[in-house]
Amino acid sequence: MPTSSLTLPVRRLTRADLPAALDLAADRSWAREAHKWRLLLSAGTGYGIDAPADDPVGGLIGAFVLTPYPGYRCVSMVLVARRHERRGLGERLMRHAIAESGDAVVFLSATDNGRPLYEKLGFTAVGAVTTLQGPFTGADPGQGDTFQDDGHGRDGVRVRPATAADMPGLLALDRPVFGTDRTELLARLPSFADRLAVAQAPDGQLTGYAASWPNVTTTVIGPVVAQDLRTARALISHLGAAATLPLRYDVDDRHPELAGWLRSRGLSGDFRCTLMVRGATDLPGDISRRFAPYSVALG
The missing domain is CATH 3.40.630.30 (Gcn5-related N-acetyltransferase (GNAT))
Known part of the structure; x- marks a missing residue:
């Protein structure tokens, strides 16, 4: 029986995980933004889920980055491998991000695809960028x-x-x-x-x-x-x-x-x-x- 991705541990990423993070981004048709990922993994904390042993591709199957500011946390780069999508993995990653944020206000920039999940988890829209x-x-x-x-x-x-x-x-x-x-x-x-x-x-x-x-x-x-x-x-x-x-x-x-x-x-x-913001009425x-x-x- 295939391993459920929902039972796999979430671990902290290091800069050594950069190639795997870029592969995961490419899997979602995102650009391989190595320069930006290096900054994010240095200034913030990356989290990821490794593919199970029975996964034919391997690497990371999910990831996000949490960047800290005093009183605030920014969530970014929320990614789930296509072959593991629609199984609740994105929600699991976001709940982990919220838990790691403690009492801090959490904010993020949401695509149209991600917005329903964030609304479900208590985020509200406060603006938009083009x-x-x-x-x-x-x-x-x-x-x-x-x-x-x-x-x-x-x-x-x-x-x-x-x-x-x-x-x-x-x-x-x-x-x-x-x-x-x-x-x-x-x-x-x-x-x-x-x-x-x-x-x-x-x-x-x-x-x-x-x-x-x-x-x-x-x-x-x-x-x-x-x-x-x-x-x-x-x-x-x-x-x-x-x-x-x-x-x-x-x-x-x-x-x-x-x-x-x-x-x-x-x-x-x-x-x-x-x-979108969770825990406040607007961005500071x-x-x-x-x-x-x-x-x-x-x-």
Whole structure:
């Protein structure tokens, strides 16, 4: 008799499990996002279920990642091998994630396929993001949001590459915008990202920051934190001008003007994820200044 996947133990993953995690993602027609998985397995904790001995394929048959923030946990990369789907394995993985989260508020980005399960487990929808992709055609000089390569922009705005000296200011800027402390994750940003830029006021105060990082066939822009839309566009223009691959940008529904601006500059798409929370009425922080997540897997 075949072994039931519901009786198999859930174990913690290590970075040595990266090849198996990528195989599981590919089994679900997800991209083999090795760069992102390395970050997730370092900054968070991966959990997985190994295939039973009588499984002809082997490897992982289920997985998820739990990323901790003070008072919050983010669940991502929830995967079940196709040959084991519709047997309750996804629910088992999510119940394990909830149990591991303790009293913390849990949040995630749900596809349409996953949303019914998350609703069953007590998650509620609080928003949505749309993934836009394409070659970035640049900013329109007539709109006042083109920025010189030397970092000096119009209207007193300056965008430049970040340095190590910027990290304390970047963290101070980020904390009220994200809603909780993500120092550990942001400290990994300089090595994870291809480029990290900051916007700076004439008095030297940081007014925003953004990063771009490689992900298989695209350059992802995120996170983006800025004091206003114009500063966010400046940061995006700065990073987009340097990208050698098409851009990917995950834009929140609560920033329709930014979405329109991105579409007018070459990006398109309609793939959506629902933002869901369990244990609170909404995500923390200030959405008016949070223009892009680190990634949809991290918030």
